[in-house]
Structure formats: structure tokens, C-alpha cells
Amino acid sequence: MGAFIALGVFQGAVYGLLAVGIVLVYKAKRVFNFAQGEFGGVAAFTAFSLVVSLGLPYWVGVAGGLAAAVAMGLTVERVIVRPLESESRTIMLVALVGVALFTIAIIVLLGQPIPRVMPPLVQGTGLNLLGAGILPQQLILLAVLAVLAAAMAWFFKTDLGLAVLASSQDTRAAQVVGISPVAISRLVWGMAALLGGIAGLLYAPVGIFTPGFMTLTMLVPAFAAAVLGGMTSLPGAFVGGIAIGVVQNLGIYLLGQQLKVPGAAELGVFALLMLVLLIRPQGLLGKEA
């Protein structure tokens, strides 16, 4: 059971990364970004192509993957989000669902729908914690998270960061600081895509991955994490991610292994999501209703 909790924390950290991207977009644009998972999908497949297929160094793969994710984020912002800004939020949501499907289709078209194995950055057995074998990959994850958290804490104290946070309430606030709303919009989508890309690169080496793996397995837990954090809190989304990861793995342990219920992980996340939405819709850490 300890092993499941430890596993949950690491998996939850990746959910948290995606959730932070989701919250960032929601704060700035009041839309649910159903394409968030595929930023990670694009990053993972680009990195795989560069490292495994072309045999380039690992860091080239990482840089290429992240660049691809950010390029996708900016493209989505320009081609989908800005033209549809005046449409209803349902239409925007349908369009973003379309983006996710489109991306999966492109990945399949270019690279066939076969499972792939991404090698981890560092090989080795690592150490043992609570009965779970912690791989070096997961220690790297922790280091990356620490750096990211520090960077974001710093960023949101700068003028630019504050303008981003204020943009949902008041487009004029951004203009007062001298930044155009368009620039903010680009920045938000670029950052969300970068976070999604990092999540994808961290998650892909954990097991085999197939086209659409991020949307299929990560998106709903990530959204649940964002909701748990109240949809507007960046640290809340991250903490929520870890909580979801732990609940999911406890679900696998209790329901799946002990009671043999199929789909225990999904069931656990769904139940938690419903509980939060019905009992405490403002989230565990959210402030306003």
C-alpha cells in the first residue's frame, strides 16, 4: 500500500503539471482547454522521433519536443482561440476537443498507431521508498518540479505575470501595464503548452505510450485536479494533482487488487471529481464560490 501511495505522488505530480496549464488558460480565458493533454502528446512523439528514430542526443529530443509543444500552443491560439473569441464557450470547447482529436489523428497519420517505449533520461534502478522502487527518472521529475515551482513563483510576481493573472478580470489592467491583450493571450497559451509538453516528456518514459495517451489517461485526472484546486488556484491545481494521483493509486489498490473491480483507477477519479463538484464546488483550496 505504501508503494501505491509513493507511486501516486509521482503520477500525481504529472497530473498537477497538466492541471496548472489548464488553470492558467481558464484564469485568462475562461475556457476549458480540452487540448491540454495533446501538448504533452506532441512533445512526447517529437522527442521520440528525434531520440529513438533519428538517434540524436537526449537533450535535443527534449528541446525539440518542448519547441513542438509551444509551437502547437501558439498555433492553437492564433487559428482557433482568437477567431472564436466572440463565440459561445460551448463552441470554443467543442473546437478545443476538435484540436485534441486532430492532433491525435496527425500523430497517427505521421507515425502509425503503434505503442512506443521512450527510454528514460537516466538508466538505473534507483532507490527504494516505502516499498516502491523510485527510478532516477522520478527523481528528475522532482527536481524539474522544484525548478518550475520557483520559476513560476517568481514570474507571477513580475509585472508581466500580474498582468497575466489580471487579464481575466480586466483586459484594461493589462493595457495599463503596457502589454497588449494579444501578447498576454499568446503568452498564456505558450506557457500552458510548455507545461503540457514537460508533463508529456516526464510521463512518456514511465511506460509504453500510444497516440492519444495523454488525452485518454491524463486529461480527466488533470481536470479533476484543477477542479479540486478550485479551477483558479495554480498551487491548488498542483496539490490537487498529487491528491488525485494518490486517490487513483489507492483506488487501484483497494478496488482493483482487493475487490477486482475493473477500471478502478478511473472510478476513483470520477468519484472524487463528483464529490468535489457536488459538495464543495469552489474546490478544496478555492476562495470564491
Added chain:
Amino acid sequence: MATATMTFARVKVQRRFGLALRVTLVIALLAVAALPLVYGGDVWAQRISRAAIYAIIGLSINTLTGHAGQISLGHQAFVGIGAFAAAFTASRLGAPLGFGLAAGAVAGMATAAVVGMVALRVTGLYLALVTLAFGLTAETTIFNWREFTGGGAGAFAPRPDILSGDRAFALLCLGVLALVLYADWRLVSTKAGRALAAVRNDERIAATLGIDTTGYKLAAFSLSGLAAGLAGGLFAHWNQVVQAMDFEFQVALVWVLMTVVGGLRSRLGVVLASAFFALLPLTLPNFLSGLPWQPPFLNEAVYHVLPPFIVVVMLLLVLRFFPGGLGQLLRPATRWLTKGGRR
């Protein structure tokens, strides 16, 4: 005085002639549409069944999203549960097909009503999230529940002798589609349609006019689930075997997008777009392999993802240029055809 009478008479003649022309045209169009069923053999009969099933699914999503303004990204759960319920009734209980279809419809409705009850406490974007999560959860739990779905091998749904022929089955599917279309038409033409329009646009206004907004939204969920379950039941007997992999979440997303492409609240648009996306995976491989030049990356697996690819491209075009979808494009024609009649 005389000229006035003559003008009047001419207008009358023109009007009668116009009506005859329009009726002839509609009959001709229907006849053309029926050609593949008559001369196309079993292959086309199967395709028409599939198109009709997709059209019922499209209309089911239209009921929820078009009429009630609620979104569902988990429709594969309702259709899938309907399909498994029908298969279970047919193969395990050995009941006649009608019972299976009814069981599918009831199962779909019950599931949708439960989801609706929970989902109505959340709104808008959260509803999309809840339905998406529900669809994925149903996919991995209910559809993998061995006793109910027969596990990996799937559940069998044999057809009775009278419907064993593909043409007879196609007629059944078209008949059910006709019923669903009729119900949708009456729904929007009577008080429920107006009430749903009010609920969709402004719930406060609707409530002050005496409309039970929660009740109507729940009814829309149930109705949508009923049609989806019915479509699932037909699908089970169409394929004669149901497997969990038939109801992946991408399928549900394609359904939502195809309905939007067809045009929310446009029966004709939804039916045409649904039929198009039903036939695409069946006809595309033949079409592509018949091309003089073969793109290098094409293979079986790719055919599988082309429909989502195409639906997305169409969606983006539609959203940019015709927010009303195919229905908006066709509106001048349909308006002329139904001229004089009420909407």
C-alpha cells in the same frame, strides 16, 4: 375588376404549380436516396443501416445540445450501454428483438437520467468535464464487466430470421429513424420545444414563465439517452456482436463534432452529416485504394483515424464560415421547399 380577378387566378395557379413542383422534387430526392437500398445489394443495405443508426445518435446529441443547450462528451456510454443491454437481452435471455431494443432504450435512458441528475448540479463547462469523465469511466468499468459484456470476445446479438437479411434490417433502422425524426419535429413544434428554447437561452426567464427548468433539462437528458440507447440496440444487431472497443471516447467526440457540423437544431443537417460520417470509414478505403496514386503512409490503421481528422477539419471550417452548420447552408433550399408551412 377583371384584371384583379385574373391576377388572383394566376397567383393561385402559380401557387398550386409551385406546391406540385415542390412535392415532386421531395419525392424525387427521396427516390434517389432509396436507389442504393433497392439496387445496391447487401453492401449498401448495411451502409444505410449504419447511416440511420448514426443519424439517430446525431439526433440524440441534438436533443441535448441543440434543444436543451447542455453538452455531453460521454455519449459513447449511453450508446454502449444500450448496445450491451440489447445484446444481453437477445443472447442471454433469448428475448425477441423488440424487447432487446426496448431494453437498450430504457438502459440508455436510465443511465442518462442518473448522469443528468448529478450533472445538472454543475453547469456549462463542468458538465462537459463530468460527461467526459463518465464516458471514460463507463468505458473501463461497465464495458469491461465480463458477465454483462462478455469480456474481450464481446456480446453476441443475433438477428431473428425475419430481419436476418440486410435489406430488412435497413428498413427497420430507417423506420426507427423516421420515428425519432417525427418525435423531434413534434417536440420543437409544441410547448416543449418553446420551453427548451427558453431554458437554453435564459433559465430565469423560463422559470418566471412557469417552466420547470430542471425538469426540462432532466427530460432532455433522458430523451437523449433513450435515443442513444435505441441506436445502441440497433448497432448491436447490425454488427451482431458488441465489443467495448466499439465505444472508445474518440467516437463520442466525433459524434458531438458531426452534430455541430450538421448544424444544431437542423434535422436535415444532422441526418446528412451523421450519414456522411457513418459511411466515411466504410467507403474511404475503397475510394483511396482506387486512386491512381497511393500516398505512402496509408494503411488500415490510418483509415481508422481519417474520419476524426476529416470531422475536425470540417468543424473548423464550419465554425469559421457557417456557425449554423450544414443546416445553415441548406436553409434557403429547405425554406423554399416548406414555403407556406410553419417552421
Added chain:
Amino acid sequence: MSRRQLLKVEGLSLRFGGLQVLDDLSLTVREGRIVGLIGPNGAGKTSCFNCLTGIYRPQGGRVFFDGKDVSHLPTHRRARRGIARTWQNLGVIDALTVTENVMLAQHQRAGYSALAGMLGLAGTWHRERELRRDAAEIIEYFGLEDVADERAGELPYGVRKTCDMAMALATDPKMLMLDEPASGLSPEEALALGTTLRELRDRLRLTILMIEHHVPLVADVCDYVYVLNFGRLLTEGEPEAIQRHPEVIAAYLGGAAEPGAGSDGGTVPVAAADGPPDWPLVPEGPHSDGRPDGTA
């Protein structure tokens, strides 16, 4: 004053966070009367309407309608008891035509169930034709027949406002609640509205509760007036008494009203659609020259 009490409100209190919107508000509307609810902007008039129709859930107080406690009924059940309202920003569904809007308002007296309609049962076709005929009658009464088949969203403000009123009437109410029926109307239109309201009261025996800033209209048609200030009842009485009430004048000219609003000279400012909180009741002298005629 021996008429039956149709609406009775006891000790209504509404808070939003720390803001006391309504404070122990009590009022009574007798059957067949036109009662005015006036007060500076932000006094809580529309909030009061929202509490009466069940859109807001007040923290305290009770609402009796037609002799029964309706405090815990949801909005649509109150509507079915006979409470109809119009909206400041219009209760018209833009996507529907004027006829469809009026038929929408006939929802509760359609006489068939939604399911029967969907199945196309025989009686429903007949009832639909009857509803359409009734709607045409109401539309004609309000002079909307030329735009009956136009989408409401494409019509000018004044026409949509009339449509809103037609809809409230089409619900076949016992009490009509009007939220600033004269805003956005020209002075002539406002006078015509007065005639209409009196006609509704006298011929259809409707009871009317209305929020209004337009003084001549209030003075012209209201039998009784309640004055709200900061969510509390400031005073109540017949319109001409209210106009001379020192506290009322102070409330409008003092703290609540914005500086520069109205009252220079004897002209009566007509409140614009979403305009400044004009001082509607003319303070100087008993004979306000904005009054259309001598009636009170």
C-alpha cells in the same frame, strides 16, 4: 381599503456577503390595485422583485400570495400560482419570433403534456392552433401584429419591451410585476402605457406591482406607493402624499442620489433606459407641471 390582500410580504431580509440588500421589508398589495415601488437606484427594488418571484432566496421573511405561503416554492411554481413579471433588461427570448415568445408564455395553460406534444397526439394539434389564435389576439392588443413573425432579437428596444409585457400577460396572471415599464419610452409612449395599465386593471381585474422612475406615470396610475431606500421601507402612502414627504425628498436629494440629478426648475426628468438615477418626484409644490392631468 377593504379589498382582499393578494400579496403580503413580511420581514423580507436579503444579504449578499456583507451587503444588506433588503432589511426587514414588509408590504401588501391588494387585489385590483396598481401599487408602485419606488426609490433611488440601488435601493433594492429589483432585488425585492427577484425575492418575490423566487429567483433570490432571502435569508429571512415570508411571502404570501393569494392567501398561501409561497416562500419556499421555486420560481416556476410561483409563476403557476399567477405571478408574472417583466424584466428591466427584457424577458424576451431573442432567438424566437414574437408569436413564439407569446406562445412560450402560454406554457402553463397549454392544456397538454410535453410528452403528448412530442408524440403528436391528436388533441395537441388542435390546442396548438387555439394557442396560436390566443397569441394572435394578445399580439393584436399590443399592436405587434406587423412584427409577429420577426425574431425578437432583431426588433428595436421599445417593441421588445412591449413583447415582454405581452408575454407577462399571456401567462394569464393574477398579479403583474413590472420592472420599470416606462424606461426607454418617450413621454407620449409612457402616457399611453398609463392608459394600458389602467385598462388591464379595470377590464381584466389585474393587480399590478411596478417599479418605476417616471413620476407622471406613477402619479397617474398608482393607487398606492411604497418607497424603498437602502433596502428599507422609507414610507408608504398615496402618491400625492408621498411626493410631499420630507424624508422621501431627502432620500432622493441627499445621500442616495447622485449630485446634479434633476430638480432644477419644474421639469420632470424622464429616466433613461440605464441612465443616471434621476430624481423622479418633483419636490417643489403640490402642482408638478409634469403631471399629464389632474387625476391622482
